[in-house]
Amino acid sequence: MQSLLMQFVPAAILAVFGGLGQDSADQDASTWRTPPRPVRIQVVLVDERVLKGHLDRFDQDRFAGSFGTVEWDEVPWRERESLFRRLMDSDSAHDWVMLGSLLCHQIPAEDRAEAAFARAIKMDPSVQLLVQQALEAGLQKRQEIARAAEEDQRTRLRRLDPESGPWPKDPWPVLDPLQQKAAIESLLQQADSMQSDAGIAWVPIQTEHFIIYSDLPASELVRARQVLEESYVGMQNLLGLPDQQGVFWGKAVVFIHGRQDVLRLLVAAAFNQGLDRDVTGTCHYHGQRAFINVLSTPDAARSEAVLAHQAAHAFMHCHISPRRLPAWVNEGIPEYIANQVGTGAVVDADHRPLALSYLRNGGSILRVMDLRYEDGSWNDAGRIAYPVGYLGTSYLASNQLSSLRRWIRLVKEGVPSGEAMKQAMGGGPDRLSAAIINHYRNNDGDR
Incomplete structure (x- = not known):
C-alpha cells in the first residue's frame, strides 16, 4: 500500500x-x-x-x-x-x-x-x-x-466494571401493575434474544422477583431461588423499605451458568463486555432493567455469595434512581448482604481478617474511600478494597443504620455523595474513617 x-x-x-x-x-x-x-x-x-x-x-x-x-x-x-x-x-x-x-x-x-x-x-x-x-x-x-x-x-469488548456508568440523574418511573406485567413480558422476549445470540435456549423459572435461566437441573436451582429472594428481602430490611414496595422493572433476569465459556459468550454477545477468566459473576443494565450472570462452581458457599452479591447490585441500581454511592460502599453493601444470606458466612471469613490487619497496621481507609470504578483504581486494589468496603459497611449497618439509610436515600435523590454524607452522618469521609479505625482498633466485631 x-x-x-x-x-x-x-x-x-x-x-x-x-x-x-x-x-x-x-x-x-x-x-x-x-x-x-x-x-x-x-x-x-x-x-x-x-x-x-x-x-x-x-x-x-x-x-x-x-x-x-x-x-x-x-x-x-x-x-x-x-x-x-x-x-x-x-x-x-x-x-x-x-x-x-x-x-x-x-x-x-x-x-x-x-x-x-x-x-x-x-x-x-x-x-x-x-x-x-x-x-x-x-x-x-x-x-x-x-x-x-x-x-x-x-x-472492542468493554472492560470497565458495569458499575462504572455513567448513569442518568433522573429517578426511575414507578410502574403500576399492568405496566409491571408488560415489563415482564418484554424481559422474557429480551432474554430469549440474548440466549439466541449466545446459542442457548434455556427455559425460564420465575420467582416473585426474579426470572431465572440455567443449564443446571431444576433440583440444583432450589437453593439459588432461595438465595435470590433472601437477598431481595435483605436489601429491603437494610434500606428500611416496606415489604410491598417493588423495586425491579418487572423482575431481574438471572442467568446461572454451568460452564464458564457460555457465561463469557453470553456476556460478550449481550453486553459487549469482556470478562476475565477469574470473574464468576456480574450484573449489567439496560436502563432500569437488570441482568445477572453468575457461574455455578463446586464451591457452593462462594457461588451463593456471588449470586447474592449480584442480586444486591441489581436492587441498588433499581432503587429510586441509578445514581451510585462511592465504590467502597457500593460494593460493601452487596458483600454485607451476601454474608447475611450465604451459607457459612464465607464473606466475613474471607474479608474481616484482611481488613482488620490492614487497619491495625496503619492502612488508610480514606485511600480505599477514594477508589473509583471509572479510572480502574477500584479493581486494581481489589485485594484490600473489598475487605475494607465490607468492614466499613458492616460498621455502618451495625452502629449507624439510620444514618446509612439516609445517606443512601440522599445520594439516590441527587445530593452529591460528600454533601449527603455530611447531612446524614454529621461529617465527611475523614470523620467516618476515624470512627471506623477507632472502633476496630480493639474490637474484632461490629458492635
Missing part, C-alpha cells in the same frame, strides 16, 4: 527517499538505502516485542535486517527518531525532511518533527514544498489513526 507522503512527493524526490510505500514483495533492491555498515539494534516495539539484530537497509516506510522487515510505525516515536538519526545523513536536507515525516503524524512528536523540518529548510530552502506536503500527509494519517481508534472503541 502506498504511503500518504507518496501521494504528494514528486518522483524525483522519491529517488532520494528510496522507494516510498511500495510493498516489500514488489520492491526492487535498488530502492532500499544502505547504511555504511550494518547497525546493531535492540529496541522494544509498540506491541512490546523486543527486536534485536543487525539492520542493513531502510527506506521511508520500513527497515530490514537479520530480524526481518519492520514498519517504522511499529517502533515508538522516541526510539524511531533515535534509530533513524543513526542511519541518516545529517548533512542532507532531504533526510531531515524524511525524519520529520516519520514523526509528524503523532501528536507527542510534533515538536521533534517541526525541529527536523526547520533544520531541513535552513539547510536547503528549496525543500519547503516537500515539508508542506509531508505535513499534509501527516495530518491525513493522524486523522486515519483517530478514525481507526474510534472504530476500535466501538467494536
Whole structure:
C-alpha cells in the first residue's frame, strides 16, 4: 500500500527517499538505502516485542535486517527518531525532511518533527514544498489513526466494571401493575434474544422477583431461588423499605451458568463486555432493567455469595434512581448482604481478617474511600478494597443504620455523595474513617 507522503512527493524526490510505500514483495533492491555498515539494534516495539539484530537497509516506510522487515510505525516515536538519526545523513536536507515525516503524524512528536523540518529548510530552502506536503500527509494519517481508534472503541469488548456508568440523574418511573406485567413480558422476549445470540435456549423459572435461566437441573436451582429472594428481602430490611414496595422493572433476569465459556459468550454477545477468566459473576443494565450472570462452581458457599452479591447490585441500581454511592460502599453493601444470606458466612471469613490487619497496621481507609470504578483504581486494589468496603459497611449497618439509610436515600435523590454524607452522618469521609479505625482498633466485631 502506498504511503500518504507518496501521494504528494514528486518522483524525483522519491529517488532520494528510496522507494516510498511500495510493498516489500514488489520492491526492487535498488530502492532500499544502505547504511555504511550494518547497525546493531535492540529496541522494544509498540506491541512490546523486543527486536534485536543487525539492520542493513531502510527506506521511508520500513527497515530490514537479520530480524526481518519492520514498519517504522511499529517502533515508538522516541526510539524511531533515535534509530533513524543513526542511519541518516545529517548533512542532507532531504533526510531531515524524511525524519520529520516519520514523526509528524503523532501528536507527542510534533515538536521533534517541526525541529527536523526547520533544520531541513535552513539547510536547503528549496525543500519547503516537500515539508508542506509531508505535513499534509501527516495530518491525513493522524486523522486515519483517530478514525481507526474510534472504530476500535466501538467494536472492542468493554472492560470497565458495569458499575462504572455513567448513569442518568433522573429517578426511575414507578410502574403500576399492568405496566409491571408488560415489563415482564418484554424481559422474557429480551432474554430469549440474548440466549439466541449466545446459542442457548434455556427455559425460564420465575420467582416473585426474579426470572431465572440455567443449564443446571431444576433440583440444583432450589437453593439459588432461595438465595435470590433472601437477598431481595435483605436489601429491603437494610434500606428500611416496606415489604410491598417493588423495586425491579418487572423482575431481574438471572442467568446461572454451568460452564464458564457460555457465561463469557453470553456476556460478550449481550453486553459487549469482556470478562476475565477469574470473574464468576456480574450484573449489567439496560436502563432500569437488570441482568445477572453468575457461574455455578463446586464451591457452593462462594457461588451463593456471588449470586447474592449480584442480586444486591441489581436492587441498588433499581432503587429510586441509578445514581451510585462511592465504590467502597457500593460494593460493601452487596458483600454485607451476601454474608447475611450465604451459607457459612464465607464473606466475613474471607474479608474481616484482611481488613482488620490492614487497619491495625496503619492502612488508610480514606485511600480505599477514594477508589473509583471509572479510572480502574477500584479493581486494581481489589485485594484490600473489598475487605475494607465490607468492614466499613458492616460498621455502618451495625452502629449507624439510620444514618446509612439516609445517606443512601440522599445520594439516590441527587445530593452529591460528600454533601449527603455530611447531612446524614454529621461529617465527611475523614470523620467516618476515624470512627471506623477507632472502633476496630480493639474490637474484632461490629458492635
